[in-house]
Amino acid sequence: RKEVEQDPGPFNVPEGATVAFNCTYSNSASQSFFWYRQDCRKEPKLLMSVYSSGNEDGRFTAQLNRASQYISLLIRDSKLSDSATYLCVVTNTGGFKTIFGAGTRLFVKA
């Protein structure tokens, strides 16, 4: 089993749609959780950190369920510019080994 698993995608959605990505992790001692975004042939950039209390940043909402070892990202009112690969990221105990999921590709169509 992979340490971090994501929906395989790709997700093809129209502008304005709401889309949700899921991610599970295998190490119950994992410390920190993030969603990164990676555009084609570019470097990953932090989208948002994920907390048990949930957090929201504009159209983006992230949730963490430690009991189920599950992370989610919700994007509301999708824009064309949201088209990218979304990476679920987990930092394990000790805080230095960072595990990236394989990513979920999102295509937002006009």
Added chain:
Amino acid sequence: NAGVMQNPRHLVRRRGQEARLRCSPMKGHSHVYWYRQLPEEGLKFMVYLQKENIIDESGMPKERFSAEFPKEGPSILRIQQVVRGDSAAYFCASSANRGGNEQFFGPGTRLTVL
């Protein structure tokens, strides 16, 4: 405040040659991470370094690969006797503190082995 810098951006090597990839972290960051990304795949952790120390190299192949982060100068990822399978994008990231903090990524070095 300059971001993470990597050079070269593109590197072409023939099989058997050496590849040296350089990474200058963000100003004030002393933690450096190297990742490898194969085409259509996710990023794979390779090594985590602090100044003059390798903290975790569990993702590094046992042979031909080495990394350093000297007291002065950039971090270097060195690949000796490259093979075609080494062709990939190599990303460097830096952070201000150990784990739990945002890692800022450089633009990557795309290595092509002919």
